[in-house]
Amino acid sequence: MKGKFGRYGGQFVPEILMPAIEELIEGYERYKADQKFTKELNFYSREFAGRPTPLYHAKRLSEAYGAKIYLKREDLVHGGAHKLNNTLGQALLAKYMGKERIIAETGAGQHGTATAMAGAMLGIKIEVYMGSKDMERQRMNVYRMELLGAKVIPVESGSKTLKDAINEALRDWVSNVEDTYYLIGSIVGPHPYPEIVRDFQSVIGKETKEQILKCEKRLPDSIVACTGGGSNSIGIFYPFIEDDVKLFAIEAGGESLKKTDKVAYHSASLCQGEEGILHGARTKILQNEYGQILESHSIAAGLDYSGVGPELSHLSEIGRINSGNICDNDALEAFYELSRKKGIIPALESSHAVSYVLKHAKELGDLIVINLSGRGDKDVEIVARLNRGDKA
Amino acid sequence: MKGKFGRYGGQFVPEILMPAIEELIEGYERYKADQKFTKELNFYSREFAGRPTPLYHAKRLSEAYGAKIYLKREDLVHGGAHKLNNTLGQALLAKYMGKERIIAETGAGQHGTATAMAGAMLGIKIEVYMGSKDMERQRMNVYRMELLGAKVIPVESGSKTLKDAINEALRDWVSNVEDTYYLIGSIVGPHPYPEIVRDFQSVIGKETKEQILKCEKRLPDSIVACTGGGSNSIGIFYPFIEDDVKLFAIEAGGESLKKTDKVAYHSASLCQGEEGILHGARTKILQNEYGQILESHSIAAGLDYSGVGPELSHLSEIGRINSGNICDNDALEAFYELSRKKGIIPALESSHAVSYVLKHAKELGDLIVINLSGRGDKDVEIVARLNRGDKA
Amino acid sequence: MIEKTFSKLKKKGEGALIAYVCAGDPTPDETKDIVNALIKGGADMVEIGLPFSDPIADGPVIQGAIDRSLRAGMTPDLYFKIISDLDVKVPLLVMTYYNLIFKRGVKKFVSDCKKSNICGIIVPDLPIEESKELFSNCKKHGVDLIFFIAPTTTDPRIKNTLKQASGFLYLVSRLGVTGQRDDVSSSTGTLINRLSSVKVPKAVGFGISKKEHAEQVIKSGADGVIVGSAFVNIIAKKEGNFKEQLTQLATELKEGCISGYRDR
Amino acid sequence: MIEKTFSKLKKKGEGALIAYVCAGDPTPDETKDIVNALIKGGADMVEIGLPFSDPIADGPVIQGAIDRSLRAGMTPDLYFKIISDLDVKVPLLVMTYYNLIFKRGVKKFVSDCKKSNICGIIVPDLPIEESKELFSNCKKHGVDLIFFIAPTTTDPRIKNTLKQASGFLYLVSRLGVTGQRDDVSSSTGTLINRLSSVKVPKAVGFGISKKEHAEQVIKSGADGVIVGSAFVNIIAKKEGNFKEQLTQLATELKEGCISGYRDR
Numbered sequence A, B: 001m002k003g004k005f006g007r008y009g010g011q012f013v014p015e016i017l018m019p020a021i022e023e024l025i026e027g028y029e030r031y032k033a034d035q036k037f038t039k040e041l042n043f044y045s046r047e048f049a050g051r052p053t054p055l056y057h058a059k060r061l062s063e064a065y066g067a068k069i070y071l072k073r074e075d076l077v078h079g080g081a082h083k084l085n086n087t088l089g090q091a092l093l094a095k096y097m098g099k100e101r102i103i104a105e106t107g108a109g110q111h112g113t114a115t116a117m118a119g120a121m122l123g124i125k126i127e128v129y130m131g132s133k134d135m136e137r138q139r140m141n142v143y144r145m146e147l148l149g150a151k152v153i154p155v156e157s158g159s160k161t162l163k164d165a166i167n168e169a170l171r172d173w174v175s176n177v178e179d180t181y182y183l184i185g186s187i188v189g190p191h192p193y194p195e196i197v198r199d200f201q202s203v204i205g206k207e208t209k210e211q212i213l214k215c216e217k218r219l220p221d222s223i224v225a226c227t228g229g230g231s232n233s234i235g236i237f238y239p240f241i242e243d244d245v246k247l248f249a250i251e252a253g254g255e256s257l258k259k260t261d262k263v264a265y266h267s268a269s270l271c272q273g274e275e276g277i278l279h280g281a282r283t284k285i286l287q288n289e290y291g292q293i294l295e296s297h298s299i300a301a302g303l304d305y306s307g308v309g310p311e312l313s314h315l316s317e318i319g320r321i322n323s324g325n326i327c328d329n330d331a332l333e334a335f336y337e338l339s340r341k342k343g344i345i346p347a348l349e350s351s352h353a354v355s356y357v358l359k360h361a362k363e364l365g366d367l368i369v370i371n372l373s374g375r376g377d378k379d380v381e382i383v384a385r386l387n388r389g390d391k392a
Numbered sequence C, D: 001m002i003e004k005t006f007s008k009l010k011k012k013g014e015g016a017l018i019a020y021v022c023a024g025d026p027t028p029d030e031t032k033d034i035v036n037a038l039i040k041g042g043a044d045m046v047e048i049g050l051p052f053s054d055p056i057a058d059g060p061v062i063q064g065a066i067d068r069s070l071r072a073g074m075t076p077d078l079y080f081k082i083i084s085d086l087d088v089k090v091p092l093l094v095m096t097y098y099n100l101i102f103k104r105g106v107k108k109f110v111s112d113c114k115k116s117n118i119c120g121i122i123v124p125d126l127p128i129e130e131s132k133e134l135f136s137n138c139k140k141h142g143v144d145l146i147f148f149i150a151p152t153t154t155d156p157r158i159k160n161t162l163k164q165a166s167g168f169l170y171l172v173s174r175l176g177v178t179g180q181r182d183d184v185s186s187s188t189g190t191l192i193n194r195l196s197s198v199k200v201p202k203a204v205g206f207g208i209s210k211k212e213h214a215e216q217v218i219k220s221g222a223d224g225v226i227v228g229s230a231f232v233n234i235i236a237k238k239e240g241n242f243k244e245q246l247t248q249l250a251t252e253l254k255e256g257c258i259s260g261y262r263d264r
């Protein structure tokens, strides 16, 4: 069915938005087949974003953990994370569709920054919703967005984090749907967003496939990616979906897998969530017995979200992907380990995937690819604060 | 003459170091011709550092300024600046030479971070000297180095900036010359450092030449680079030295070109300095009438140095390169301009080169390459502080 | 029940006043009195919100009501208990987001509505495309599923919606979320005109807060107005005898519904 | 003059004590008294530092002296004035970094030295490779250019150095910068042995601070010791009659130079 992954996905949005969503579906269908569009996007991907990113054989790590470990270096993408793959694509789409204003939501600030970068480069006005709590935690990214000419709008409602920023962006869209493009940052939201974001992020997996075939003459045994909404996961997984490759989506185990009536101490929606409707899609979400959405938690702001992409819910349910989770402390350990042993400071988000491999290397086969979704510069201050014993 | 560029350069160092320097000359001669060494370095350059970096046609900028402007994207190199090109090369050299400990000095923290990255990746112990004033200004880079397993040693002597960090590193080297490799971060210091660093950085110019010939079928009219010690300048200039291409080394004009008996309010050694001996080499330096070295100043910590590479002094004297300078405020303007108009936040260092082009586009010909030596993430906080009116 | 109410009012020459409040705001104990105060003032129907943690179609005022209600311990179970205990003559509607319905089980939710005398369900995040399951259950139990029509809604979408519409059509008077505005958008008239041949009653909501708005909307041909934020604001302020103020506002709005109809 | 002093001492059966202080530390006015105090205690030669802002071969103690001196207004012009005004019998040496010499003009610098009765020049950042210009000017004026030999110096380098050496050879007793240490490095003996057949006098510096050090070094065959940080420390502390303390320390060290020679 249109816009569904099994029974997941869909378009649970106010009627006001439906025409815009239909327009987006049409626009996307049209331009993704347009040579000029594709050529322009490829140009920006290469020259502006710095693609292709290397697939790096981490020798010392491989030796230490008894498997050949490759890192897909999305940390080297302009802006510091895979996020730009998607924002370049969608911002260009918005431009082709004649939209003059782009709104976005952001958690860690990475998607907001990537949107601001794409907007600045293409000359489109950008406004970014961000929970005021996240603005506190990720001040540096707020400065970056502002430098890039974007307006950052603090969101004071709810838990003041990503979920609420999305609510607020949707409210803005409802109010300004005629001239505004809503640029969603992960494979969440109503159809066609999960599909669009997946397609733009699939460049990660396409490159990985070519690269691993070139240097290893075979496909990897396992691919491991951290999962918030799931865009970097699906981005690297998708081109391997039909192959005999194990795929691992690793969520934030947070402080613990416990929850209360209002709060989950983690963000493991695939592992621990239940079916429901959030932000326009049917998917696995963290909710209480009545269906109220729980505040999620993770040391990694970019994973701190109560939902997950509907396509991952489906793939997990049919057993095509495996889900796992890694707690805050283990992610932090991996963050240190990769920094010290490899000279690469990973994003705290990506550190979840790294940690999973370090802990389960034996079960993942001989040839493992980790999607290093971003760099950890944005997290250095947080980690330093943790070390001083302050609260994050 | 060996180790000289015209009458510049040389080896003005304590006798204790001379044998180590001779060992380094030998080691470098040997390994730069060694296939295994070259292959390994190329591997790390590609997979770890993310080379080649794009040569990006900045369309909106080109239109606005009436010349075709390309940016050489060293900001996309792992760690955020061209510095890793050199530290990878030298750290690998140290490893091949059997050294177990590497010391380095750092100003902005970029060279220290790049050294720490190379050291972590190769498993070599790294200690970095850094002026305590610079540590204050670039806290984030201090954290980064520590995360990468390096020890950062605060330098409290003199002006507590880069010059003093080099002094202290030299003192350490004098004390531990037998097992320690001193990894210098720019084309300064005694022979053979200016040559080694130039060679490792020349990858920038080699790539640029290939890329511009591929997309423009001709060489550029001008190449512009910011100049502290001069490593990113010579790196991009060197492969064009024999060509009919104008080369511009742009220094930090600071607050003004004035100076007192103790302090220069700028770092424009090529433009304003006088011949002298500093840190092992004869070159242009900022000094008073008696030869005492002046404290330099720049908004960009990485340009804040009282000397400049001897090769640039020579090339400038024989008229092969042009020198220019850009004051703090103009650099800041360019920083904003590139952020807002291009979605690229440049390092404050690189912003000097950008500003020069924006101000002199008309005189630089139709086809201009700017070496975008690094990204400005490290500067975002400083600029935000400036905007709040605090002192940097 | 809903359509009957509309046709009775039409006969009397009146527009319908549909008043919205959020159940449990400020506390579950007060909901009954509040609903009664609205009816006393002249509300012809009451739409009672079942609060959801992430109300994307609501503006700050109704978000505030939802926060207060959830903090006061409101749950769907309690909601149906409170509504069942109401003893009112006017039709009641529930307004909530789809996840609460989905989580309770669509079937159970609709049958709970039926048992509690709720005769209409309004779900702002459920467009016609996703409404199949809820619609069929509603049909089975004879509960109206209320659909939205927005200024952006295309003619083909209107056609589709009309196939399932019953009770009334919820006309969104302007782009945006709930919340009071100073004037009635010009798009409202256009929208009503586009739907002039439609049989199902049409009620206009989003931004209506004053007698004059009601008057104007009813005059333009709508069958009713839906007013929420203006009432919720009174509850939020809670100054003096706020229940009397609710009655007072309902009375004024109802006057607008009557005079507007007269001026057609 | 320098070598003559060494040979006179040899005849007397004594090692030479070469005392270092930084001119202008703590103030230019005091330098004369300080130098006299050192000579009074028994210093056979005095090495007077001309302070340079970036003294890479000096440890924290001498860096401190340089800072104090520069802050007190020391300049090369003033330096030569002060030195010219000294009225002493012992050979004087200047120790400074090459940039000050270069900036003044090598020729002028050497002739200023000559005029001020300075008979030796010590430049820690000038290895033999870079010494040509200074060396030829020194030769012309009959001023000794003092070269360093370190534990790391290879035999070919020693050979090269010896071609130009005059006055004395400055033997660096250990790897490192100036500054006092608790003991004398074992590498000192090895270095002296390697140079046993060399005619030019050999003085050992870097880290010598006590009578026993001097004794041990002279006993091992050195012709002199160079002591700096230990004197500068007294000036830095400036407790009580510090000039008397300088004399006292010089006396003790000189005793070590004598007894060490006796014990050969």
Ligand SMILES: Cc1ncc(COP(=O)(O)O)c(C=O)c1O
Pocket (backbone or CB within 6 Å): A080, A081, A082, A083, A107, A108, A109, A110, A111, A185, A186, A187, A226, A227, A228, A229, A230, A231, A232, A233, A301, A302, A303, A347, A349, A350, A373, A374, A375
């Ligand atoms: C570096 C990085 N990795 C991963 C994520 C999580 O997003 P997703 O699950 O969509 O890849 C983020 C989100 O900000 C991120 O910044």
Ligand SMILES: Cc1ncc(COP(=O)(O)O)c(C=O)c1O
Pocket (backbone or CB within 6 Å): B080, B081, B082, B083, B107, B108, B109, B110, B111, B185, B186, B187, B226, B227, B228, B229, B230, B231, B232, B233, B301, B302, B303, B347, B349, B350, B373, B374, B375
């Ligand atoms: C980004 C960047 N550009 C330029 C420089 C200046 O160094 P150099 O003149 O050696 O290229 C630095 C030094 O830290 C730097 O970080």
